[in-house]
Amino acid sequence: MSDGEARIDKWLWAARIFKTRTIAADACKNGRVTLKGERVKPSRNIKVGDVIDVRKPPLTYTFRVKRAIENRVGAKLVPEIMENITSPDQYELLEMTRISGFVNRAKGTGRPTKKDRRMIDDFTDPVFFDSDFDFDDEEDEF
16 A cells, blocks of 8 residues: 555544544445545555545535545644545435434434424424304404
8 A cells, every 4th residue: 555545444543533433444345435426446546646535414514535545643733634525415305314303213213202202292293272262252342
């Protein structure tokens, strides 16, 4: 391996995009990491200037490689390693997902929490007027 190149799975781990190298390698194998629009294997070498797309639903992050490293660095040094060039519309998509909240629960996430259940009940229960409410009283005031 020449200087200025690194394996993509090691770089994704070293740049703190993924928590472990195994998760980074699995993301590459499952097609969630692309380089120049092409799916990559974990052993693919990257170099300075490459643009990498990482799909972490619901977002697709885009990073530009500033340094090709294979050893993990501290969080403060990450800006020297990569540049986050993710488009603002991706972050708007994330915000919309947060706002929608429980409406689009992912399959397999389990039962709703007590708070989620109360929100669902409030949303789906019909609103009834109080039994003491009298429509005729409004006309008498004028």
